[in-house]
Amino acid sequence: MTLEDVARAAGVSQSTASRVLNGSARRVLPENESRVRAAAARLGYVVDLRAQATAGRLSNAAMVVVDSLRDPVAMQIAAGLYAQADIEGYAVSVTASRLDGARGADLVRMLRGQRPRVIFVVAPRGTAIARCVRQELALYRAHGGLPVVIGEDDATADLGDADAAFARGREAAARTLAVGH
Numbered sequence: 001m002t003l004e005d006v007a008r009a010a011g012v013s014q015s016t017a018s019r020v021l022n023g024s025a026r027r028v029l030p031e032n033e034s035r036v037r038a039a040a041a042r043l044g045y046v047v048d049l050r051a052q053a054t055a056g057r058l059s060n061a062a063m064v065v066v067d068s069l070r071d072p073v074a075m076q077i078a079a080g081l082y083a084q085a086d087i088e089g090y091a092v093s094v095t096a097s098r099l100d101g102a103r104g105a106d107l108v109r110m111l112r113g114q115r116p117r118v119i120f121v122v123a124p125r126g127t128a129i130a131r132c133v134r135q136e137l138a139l140y141r142a143h144g145g146l147p148v149v150i151g152e153d154d155a156t157a158d159l160g161d162a163d164a165a166f167a168r169g170r171e172a173a174a175r176t177l178a179v180g181h
Contacts, residue, residue, distance in 0.1 A: 002045075003018055006036060006039045021047055059117065062093075063114070063118070064094040067100075080165070088177050099123060099129045100129070108133055120172070120173070150169070150172050
């Protein structure tokens with residue numbers, strides 16, 4: 001199914017259907033919005049995120065990168081980020097890569113290509129972030145993304161306190177996503 005098919009089925013222009021389904025800030029008449037959403041559901045239409053990326057728009061995705069899946073503090077922070085972003089309607093992915101070298105930069109470059117609205121990098125105290133990773137995050141910011149590094153310069157209150165790390169992730173996501181809307 002294409003956007004053109006949805007527009008035809010809803011009896012609206014393709015630009016109106018696009019505004020409804022791609023989250024445009026431009027307002028659409030409520031009855032047109034209802035018709036477009038109903039037609040999209042009936043036809044099984046899903047937004048093509050690759051096409052959005054090609055068009056230069058940020059997707060409604062949040063990416064979380066941790067240095068290690070074995071770091072309990074990082075994973076609790078990531079869980080808090082995920083919980084808050086999910087509540088706010090973001091599609092959330094959590095991935096792991098060493099942040100101290102070229103592989104981490106390659107991952108951030110790949111994530112940039114998916115045009116997420118935000119990339120959270122969870123780097124608890126002692127985690128080295130390579131210059132090449134920082135450069136990729138800077139490029140992401142220069143193109144309208146929100147890169148956020150959490151925990152690099154401060155220690156979690158109690159490294160054994162999973163609730164504190166989870167809350168820290170949720171708070172970071174809430175602050176960031178409020179700015180990103």
